[in-house]
Amino acid sequence: MAATEIARQAGEGARAVPLAGHVGFDSMPDQLVNKSVNHGFCFNILCVGETGLGKSTLMDTLFNTKFEGEPTQHNQPGVQLKSNTYELQESNVRLKLTVVNTVGFGDQINKEDSYKSIVEFIDTQFEAYLQEELKIKRTLHSYHDTRIHACLYFIAPTGHSLKSLDLVTMKKLDSKVNIIPIIAKSDAISKSELTKFKIKITSELVSNGVLIYQFPIDDETVAEINSTMNAHLPFAVVGSTEEVKIGNKMVKARQYPWGTVQVENENHCDFVKLREMLIRVNMEDLREQTHTRHYELYRRCKLEEMGFKDTDPDCKPFSLQETYEAKRNEFMGELQKKEEEMRQMFVQRVKEKEAELKEAEKELHEKFDRLKKLHQDEKKKLEDKKKSLDDELNGFKQKKTAAELLQSQALQAGVSPSAFTSLLLTQQAVFRVMFIRHPNRREQTETGRDYLDLSNEKRAFSCLVRNVLTWFMLPALMNTTQLYWSSLI
């Protein structure tokens, strides 16, 4: 920036220069007004009051139209806010009017939370505007402003004093919106009572520190009228959309058997004053107050809440951006840390579970091995037993055939049966000794069965052969010895 020299005289010290002729910038206000006319205006009114105080009727009377909606019931569970937008046009001025009604205000048994929904609603509108203002790509000039510019608070015409609900609600709302208290259905109060009532209300408001909207008195053109009006607050109004013929005119009025209350008669009620103040004189000021005072307060609180500061202890102005970035980084850091922690915990759990499962697996393997071994042992035992049984069976078979053969031989040779049996027995014993270890004994194999069968037959056959041989030999031998012995004797 060394290349530029900016020599600027301060705005406060700007010299006043006289003009030598007509320049023409006195048309600036007109240009401004034309621009606004092309753009259109918007105005948002919030009506707070108990059900049945004539809020909708008053709106109809004020703006001279019939707004939609039928009277609401008295059995609402909570306070709701219903808002309706209307586009009105008068000569070349287009007005986007939004009327917000509180439905069910003051109807509940426990009214502690009645004001909360109203405050929430107002804050929501501020928030929406703030969000739009903070956007990067924003369209402020075509943004439909929904912030509440004026709050008409309807006071019930008891004639005594304010209700505690009214006080509490107004206290909560006075820093958020311009409150204009009005006495509704004021044709129920006589004139003397009315003055006392108004004085009571104002003193109560002052003693409780409620800041109601004061009409501005700094502009000379309207200072006078505004200050007189300030003295008449709260306005006592009567609303009516019905027209009654008075004299030869049709006026808005309420007709009673004992007389007619004319809405636009200043002696009867303050409706005209309200209309003057609200619409014809101070609408722009209401909008401006909302923007510069209430909205800025909200914005300041909100941003401070979010942690932004204008200057830090070293008196160096922070940029909003930097603070936001710092906060965001902090937040991201925390987030990451938490994520890390969670991940580690997760990993830990997984490890533990895995170890457990491994243990279980090992156990199962061991069990399996053990059982397998057991099974094998059993099987072996059974095989052995089977073998021995088979052997026995074979032996028995052999003995049987030998015995039969011997028997036949013995019968042929005329040997006595007892000698025959003893011969059988000895033969059996001889066989046992000689052939206890069968040479054809095979090891048990998988497919042992077949082999065994075959060898069984083979064995049987060899047995038979041996049997026969020995049957012939031994008996012959025995016979010969017997004969020898008998011959000897």
Added chain:
Amino acid sequence: MMMPPPAMPAAFQVEKPVPGPGMGDFSYVGIDAILEQMRRKAMKQGFELNIMVVGQSGLGKSTLMNTLFKSKVSRKSVQATSQEKIPKTIDIKSVSHDIEEKGVRMKLTVIDTPGFGDQINNENCWQPIMKFINAQYEQYLQEEININRKKRIPDSRVHCCIYFIPPTGHCLRPLDVEFMRRLSKVVNIVPVIAKADTLTLEERDFFKQKIREELRANGIDVYPQKEFDEDAEDRMINDKIREMIPFAVVGSDQEYQVNGRRLLGRKTKWGTIEVENIAHCEFAYLRDLLIRTHMENIKDITSSIHYEVYRVRRLNENNTAIAHEGEDTHWGD
């Protein structure tokens, strides 16, 4: 416990009945009184206007400013003698004045750029100017994002930049093209042909045509920009203006007697050029455009388009500089 935002707007026509006999204005609500309220507020607050004049020395910038505002708002730069050095760099001098007319107060700031285009090597001579303009946007942005904001943020943004084209009669010089191309993106540029009393009417028309062609060929959009026309009516008015730019102006702050009236003009041996005579030069058109009809529009375009572009760029710059993944459109939540 509230309903969703406003329902579809129903259009109601508040009838303003013809006042018949005996019927007062009882049906009149008074909504149009808001115009009066706005006017009052505007008068009380006053207006601000920041004009920058750019051009080579000796083209009559200061004189034109003085003629426009009929007062000595701009000090003529001292005649450069051989002893006095031509400044090596461009100065940017801004001077504020409070002027008042018929109850309307205006704070006028004239930003002068002596030394523009005067060096031998004029490369990047637009840079100090761009820096200055961006610095004003920056200042406004900083004020706007403060937590404790002022009630009315002082507006020092350059609303309009009058660029003086020397009356060569042929075409735009490369310096002119370069400068206008760069600056038309950040500020409203109004090109004028300076010292137009050296051109005859035919030469003037030819010159203007050439300039317009060249502007079109280079894609330079000067005020009133085509893309910001709001509706057909606007377009019609602006098209007429676009036919006439650049205005061929003559400035003078001396009055002479012509036909019994005292008029601003330049007296030469062959005649007196009346500044405010549209047959002589187009000063009156320029004045009307700048002050009487389009001033609000100029300020509007500056604040809602040029400033917003700067703001978007600036905020995005911050976002990417601190390496965010994912561009979010809200940077405040």
